Amino acid sequence: MVVADENPPALAKFLKSVTSVKADDATEILTGLLKRREIKSSRNVAKAVTKLLLRFVSQNRHTKLSESQGLIKDVRDLGRNLVAAQPRELVIGNIVRRVLGVIREECNENNSLTGFADLPLGGRLSRASSVGEESADLGSNPGSGTATPHSGRPFSRDGGEEDIDAMSRRKSKAYIPPNLRNLTRQGSIALPNPSFGENNLQHALFSLLHSRAEELPNDSPGLKPQVKEPFEDKDIRGDVIEGIKELMEELEQVDEQVASHSETHIHANEIVMVLGSSPTLQAFLMKAAVKRRFTVVMIEAYPNDYQATQEVLKGPSKFTTPVGLKQLGKNSSAKEEPLTPAQMKANLTSIGVETILIPDSAVPAVMSRVNKVLMGTHVILRNGSMITTAGARTVARCAQEHSIPVVVVSGVYKLSPLYPFDPDSMLETGESSTVIGWADGEMVGSSEIFNPTMDFVPGELVDHYITNVGGYTPQNLYKLVEEQYGSAIDTLE
Structure with a gap:
C-alpha cells in the first residue's frame, strides 16, 4: 500500500512559511493557492485556514476584552476574502465561523454578570x-x-x-x-x-x-438584586489561540474518532456498498475489519476515476504492498490527498477485506444484495442534505427504492450552517474532455458538455450521519449546528 505524504507539497510549503511571515502576506499566499486549486482536499483546506487564523489572531492588535468587536470584525473580513477566493469550498466558512464562535465564547465567559438593578x-x-x-x-x-x-x-x-x-x-x-x-x-x-x-x-x-x-434568604438565587462586579479588561488573545489549537487537534484526530463508531454500524458477513474514497471512509472500513469479516462493493465513479479503477481490473495493482494493522494505525493519522478507488481497493485488500469493483451502471442490479450504503462527503448542509461525489444522488435514490440504509461518515468540520437555497451554485464541474474526447470534434463543436465532479443529495435520501462527536439523523443536525456555531451565524459571502 502506498501511503501519501502527510501533506501535499503546496500545503506543506504553506504551513512551513506561515510561521515566518506576516499574517497579511500569509493571507495572500493562501488566497493564491485556493484560486489555483493547489489544495484540493477539504481537510487540507481546513488545516491551512486554521493555521492562518492562528497566525492572524496572534498578530492582531485587538487583544483586550473591550476590543473584542474589533477582533471579530478583522476575522470576519479575513474570512470573506478567503471565501471569495474559493466560494464552493464551504469548509473555509465553517472554520472561520468556528473561530468567531471561540472569540464570542471567551467574551461571554469573561463578562461580569448583569445585576438585577441594571436590567x-x-x-x-x-x-x-x-x-x-x-x-x-x-x-x-x-x-x-x-x-x-x-x-x-x-x-x-x-x-x-x-x-x-x-x-x-x-x-x-x-x-x-x-x-x-x-x-x-x-x-x-x-x-x-x-x-x-x-x-x-x-x-x-x-x-x-x-x-x-x-x-428571600441571602443565598437565594431569586429576585434579590445582585451586586455588579467591577469590569476587568482581560487579555483574551491567549484563550482564543488555545481554542484554535483545539480545533487543529480535532482535524488531526477526526479519522480515529469517526472510525471508533465502525463496529456499531458494520456487522459480520455484511455486504457494504461504498461510494467515494476519502481517507475518513477508508479508516472507518479498516477499523471495522479488525473484528469483522465483510465484503465491500466499490463503485468506480465515472467519468473522473474510472481509468484508475479499470487498471485494478486488468491486473495486479501497483498499490498492493502489504502492511500490518499496526503500521496501518500508525499512518492512519496522515492527511493525504483524496484517494483513488484503485488505491482504496488495494488498501482494503491488503488487510484481508474482500473488495469487488463495479461500474456505475451495475448499481441497480447489485443494490438488492447490499445491506447498507456508505458514503463520504464534501460538505454537510444545515437541513441534512450534502454535497459529495458525482453520482451519489443516483445511488442514494436506488438505495431508497430497495429500502437500503444510506450512512454518511464525515467530520464535524464539514458541517456548514448554510441552507442550500441554490444547490447548483455549490457544485463544481471538471474537464469536459473526460466525457467526450477532442477526437469527436464534430460532436464537441455542436454540443454543450458538462462534467460535474460533485452531486447534491437531499436529506430525505440519507438515513444517518456518523461524525467524530456521534451519530445524527438529518432531521437532528440543527442541534449539532447550534452546538458548533451558536445562535449567531456570520455572513461571509
Missing part, C-alpha cells in the same frame, strides 16, 4: 407581566385573589399568602389580551377599573417584587 424594565417585569395585566383588569375585586395597589402582597382566595409562581400559573389562564379590553358588549369580558391607572400598576408591581425580594 431594563421589560426584563424586571417579565415574570409578573401576566399578573400585572390581570391586576389592571380585576383590581377592583380584592377577593378574586389578585394583588391590590395598596397591599403589596399577593393573597389567595382563602386569605392566606400565595406564592408568586403559583399565582402566575393560576392567573395566566384569565389573562385578557389588550386588543380585547375595549369590547363593550355586556357579559363578554370584565371591564378594567378606570381609577386604576398605568402608573399605579407599575408602583404596585415594584412594591410587590421589592417586598418579595426582601424576604
Whole structure:
C-alpha cells in the first residue's frame, strides 16, 4: 500500500512559511493557492485556514476584552476574502465561523454578570407581566385573589399568602389580551377599573417584587438584586489561540474518532456498498475489519476515476504492498490527498477485506444484495442534505427504492450552517474532455458538455450521519449546528 505524504507539497510549503511571515502576506499566499486549486482536499483546506487564523489572531492588535468587536470584525473580513477566493469550498466558512464562535465564547465567559438593578424594565417585569395585566383588569375585586395597589402582597382566595409562581400559573389562564379590553358588549369580558391607572400598576408591581425580594434568604438565587462586579479588561488573545489549537487537534484526530463508531454500524458477513474514497471512509472500513469479516462493493465513479479503477481490473495493482494493522494505525493519522478507488481497493485488500469493483451502471442490479450504503462527503448542509461525489444522488435514490440504509461518515468540520437555497451554485464541474474526447470534434463543436465532479443529495435520501462527536439523523443536525456555531451565524459571502 502506498501511503501519501502527510501533506501535499503546496500545503506543506504553506504551513512551513506561515510561521515566518506576516499574517497579511500569509493571507495572500493562501488566497493564491485556493484560486489555483493547489489544495484540493477539504481537510487540507481546513488545516491551512486554521493555521492562518492562528497566525492572524496572534498578530492582531485587538487583544483586550473591550476590543473584542474589533477582533471579530478583522476575522470576519479575513474570512470573506478567503471565501471569495474559493466560494464552493464551504469548509473555509465553517472554520472561520468556528473561530468567531471561540472569540464570542471567551467574551461571554469573561463578562461580569448583569445585576438585577441594571436590567431594563421589560426584563424586571417579565415574570409578573401576566399578573400585572390581570391586576389592571380585576383590581377592583380584592377577593378574586389578585394583588391590590395598596397591599403589596399577593393573597389567595382563602386569605392566606400565595406564592408568586403559583399565582402566575393560576392567573395566566384569565389573562385578557389588550386588543380585547375595549369590547363593550355586556357579559363578554370584565371591564378594567378606570381609577386604576398605568402608573399605579407599575408602583404596585415594584412594591410587590421589592417586598418579595426582601424576604428571600441571602443565598437565594431569586429576585434579590445582585451586586455588579467591577469590569476587568482581560487579555483574551491567549484563550482564543488555545481554542484554535483545539480545533487543529480535532482535524488531526477526526479519522480515529469517526472510525471508533465502525463496529456499531458494520456487522459480520455484511455486504457494504461504498461510494467515494476519502481517507475518513477508508479508516472507518479498516477499523471495522479488525473484528469483522465483510465484503465491500466499490463503485468506480465515472467519468473522473474510472481509468484508475479499470487498471485494478486488468491486473495486479501497483498499490498492493502489504502492511500490518499496526503500521496501518500508525499512518492512519496522515492527511493525504483524496484517494483513488484503485488505491482504496488495494488498501482494503491488503488487510484481508474482500473488495469487488463495479461500474456505475451495475448499481441497480447489485443494490438488492447490499445491506447498507456508505458514503463520504464534501460538505454537510444545515437541513441534512450534502454535497459529495458525482453520482451519489443516483445511488442514494436506488438505495431508497430497495429500502437500503444510506450512512454518511464525515467530520464535524464539514458541517456548514448554510441552507442550500441554490444547490447548483455549490457544485463544481471538471474537464469536459473526460466525457467526450477532442477526437469527436464534430460532436464537441455542436454540443454543450458538462462534467460535474460533485452531486447534491437531499436529506430525505440519507438515513444517518456518523461524525467524530456521534451519530445524527438529518432531521437532528440543527442541534449539532447550534452546538458548533451558536445562535449567531456570520455572513461571509
